[in-house]
Amino acid sequence: MDINPRHTLHPEIRSSVRELCRGFDSAYWQKVEAAGGYPEEFVAALTQAGWLAALIPEAFGGAGLSLLEASVILEEINRSGANSGACHAQMYIMGTVLRHGSEAQKRRYLPALARGELRLQSFAVTEPTTGTDTTSTATVAVRDGDRYLVSGQKVWISRMRHTDLMLLLARTTPRAEVAKKTEGLSVFLVDLRGAGPGLTVRPIRNMVNHETNEVFFDNFPVPAENLIGEAGQGLRYILDGMNAERILIAAECIGDGFWFLDKARKYAASRTVFQRPIGQNQGVQFPIARAYANLLAADLMRYEAATQFDRGAACGAAANTAKLLAADASWESANVCLQTHGGFGFAAEYDVERKFRETRLYQVAPVSTNLILAYLAEHVLQLPRSF
Numbered sequence: 001m002d003i004n005p006r007h008t009l010h011p012e013i014r015s016s017v018r019e020l021c022r023g024f025d026s027a028y029w030q031k032v033e034a035a036g037g038y039p040e041e042f043v044a045a046l047t048q049a050g051w052l053a054a055l056i057p058e059a060f061g062g063a064g065l066s067l068l069e070a071s072v073i074l075e076e077i078n079r080s081g082a083n084s085g086a087c088h089a090q091m092y093i094m095g096t097v098l099r100h101g102s103e104a105q106k107r108r109y110l111p112a113l114a115r116g117e118l119r120l121q122s123f124a125v126t127e128p129t130t131g132t133d134t135t136s137t138a139t140v141a142v143r144d145g146d147r148y149l150v151s152g153q154k155v156w157i158s159r160m161r162h163t164d165l166m167l168l169l170a171r172t173t174p175r176a177e178v179a180k181k182t183e184g185l186s187v188f189l190v191d192l193r194g195a196g197p198g199l200t201v202r203p204i205r206n207m208v209n210h211e212t213n214e215v216f217f218d219n220f221p222v223p224a225e226n227l228i229g230e231a232g233q234g235l236r237y238i239l240d241g242m243n244a245e246r247i248l249i250a251a252e253c254i255g256d257g258f259w260f261l262d263k264a265r266k267y268a269a270s271r272t273v274f275q276r277p278i279g280q281n282q283g284v285q286f287p288i289a290r291a292y293a294n295l296l297a298a299d300l301m302r303y304e305a306a307t308q309f310d311r312g313a314a315c316g317a318a319a320n321t322a323k324l325l326a327a328d329a330s331w332e333s334a335n336v337c338l339q340t341h342g343g344f345g346f347a348a349e350y351d352v353e354r355k356f357r358e359t360r361l362y363q364v365a366p367v368s369t370n371l372i373l374a375y376l377a378e379h380v381l382q383l384p385r386s387f
């Protein structure tokens with residue numbers, strides 16, 4: 001029995017992704033986790049099957065799928081017990097190149113990404129001193145003939161050791177010289193292959209097995225032809241891609257939620273204490289049922305947001321709401337699943353504690369819950385801007 005009432009939607013995508021994920025079972029993920037490694041084989045299999053090129057238009061060799069279909073891919077990956085965090089960025093970063101890159105950039109990079117010959121897995125925005133306040137970005141890119149020299153520091157830059165290309169946000173005009181603080185920032189497509197001096201990458205040990213790093217730039221050269229779109233308009237390009245990112249992450253949370261609740265209901269039905277299944281106790285049943293109801297509601301919002309996006313509608317409110325509700329629902333499901341398993345929930349072999357840590361991330365990254373609430377308060381409810 002499938003507890004996802006929408007499992008009949010996009011059946012071909014679901015069954016193909018499930019089939020691929022079956023080759024990467026619990027033992028595989030435990031091995032990767034224990035080694036603190038990167039799931040190279042899993043990402044390679046997804047790439048070879050073309051799933052990471054889902055959003056690249058057919059004209060550039062991709063599958064040309066809708067965002068809703070792409071979100072089903074990530075949902076099924078997470079639902080299988082795997083973690084899309086190893087590779088999801090390629091789906092939403094690529095949109096910046098597609099929407100704002102020049103024809104030459106698109107022809108140069110997108111077909112190679114679609115063929116799996118290039119990886120675009122890193123997105124460098126966050127900085128240690130400015131955090132969520134992106135308009136205060138302190139990393140600078142100074143024009144020097146036919147190149148820019150980048151200096152500054154980024155933090156939490158994921159998958160840098162498993163990518164060829166990285167999108168970088170840097171200030172090209174000092175904040176004091178622009179009319180609006182949102183101007184003067186630019187986006188670059190940085191080729192990391194053979195990157196020379198001026199770039200230092202330091203892994204950050206963290207709560208999840210997420211390949212993420214501190215990055216230091218010291219007059220690091222980036223060819224001027226790698227500037228995306230117009231100089232100074234980079235923040236707009238980044239924000240433009242965020243609705244897609246929010247919806248895709250929401251789908252991953254939905255996948256996590258179903259994984260947790262499947263695991264919880266099966267354990268509750270089979271674990272016998274006081275001569276009866278623990279799931280016979282309403283004290284155990286009800287939290288699982290409540291988490292399920294919240295997950296279904298969040299999933300509806302995710303479908304609504306993805307449909308709006310694919311229609312080309314202004315979907316900021318829906319995308320943010322979907323991310324908020326889905327992250328909350330997956331976290332509730334994770335907590336319920338852990339509680340249902342009692343002490344065994346803490347044992348690595350059940351995978352619950354790993355997925356528990358992984359899904360917790362989505363309360364904070366790629367956008368924190370408070371920032372979503374601030375968006376809804378200001379842009380939808382017309383409350384005074386808080387920052």
Ligand SMILES: Cc1cc2nc3c(=O)[nH]c(=O)nc-3n(C[C@H](O)[C@H](O)[C@H](O)COP(=O)(O)OP(=O)(O)OC[C@H]3O[C@@H](n4cnc5c(N)ncnc54)[C@H](O)[C@@H]3O)c2cc1C
Nearest residue numbers: 123124125126131132156157158210364365366368370387
């Ligand atoms: C595992 C991991 C991977 C990541 N990968 C990437 C990546 O690949 N690329 C990248 O650029 N970044 C990445 N990040 C960074 C992530 O996007 C940020 O951590 C996140 O956006 C929050 O920023 P911060 O950590 O600087 O928190 P801060 O901005 O310091 O905020 C701390 C807390 O205060 C709250 N807060 C701040 N200001 C306000 C306000 N005005 N009102 C209410 N609450 C507020 C926030 O909601 C948050 O809970 C990653 C982070 C992690 C943990």
